[in-house]
Amino acid sequence: MEIVRAEADDCAAIARILARSWQTAYRGIMSDELLDNISVQRLEQGWKENLNSGIEAYLLWLSGEAIGVVEVSKFRDPITEFSTWGEIPIIYLLPEYYGFGLGGKLMRFALSLLRERGMENVGVWALEKNSRAIRFYKKHGFLLSQHTKVHKPTSLLEVLLIRQSP
Secondary structure, eight states: OEEEEOOGGGHHHHHHHHHHHHHHHTBTTBOHHHHHTOOHHHHHHHHHHHHHTTOEEEEEEETTEEEEEEEEEEOOSOOGGGTTOEEEEEEEEOGGGTTSSHHHHHHHHHHHHHHHTTOOSEEEEEETTOHHHHHHHHHTTOEEEEEEEEETTTTEEEEEEEEOOO
16 A cells, blocks of 8 residues: 555546545435536546646545545635645545545555645634545544534535644
């Protein structure tokens, strides 16, 4: 098992992981129609643009297959108190690998990477109704903040979870 930075050739793998993860993680939260009609090709094209623009994503590889993805960045929303913080915009794992601690490995990797860059405090956004993700973030030291925003593609509410260094 290894975690390596995603390159342009990895866009199809990222798209596949995202599509399959979303279809499992967001079932019952987002409409079935939306989830059943996710375009892997559109996701792949979007990730080509993302990686070309410098977005930093990493893939978790196991036995020659990309099974997870995590992105790290500076905190992107214009909230002054978080301007020096890091952010984990995405962290997803193929559903068949849930429950084996692999998501935790991706999380620890991302937190370590951000810490090395001087961003010990980190934020993550989660859909308010995504209790599984919120439990996962809390397990890794994140706490719910008072900050919320609307997820533009779906109009669902997102909550910000924060993890501060001791």
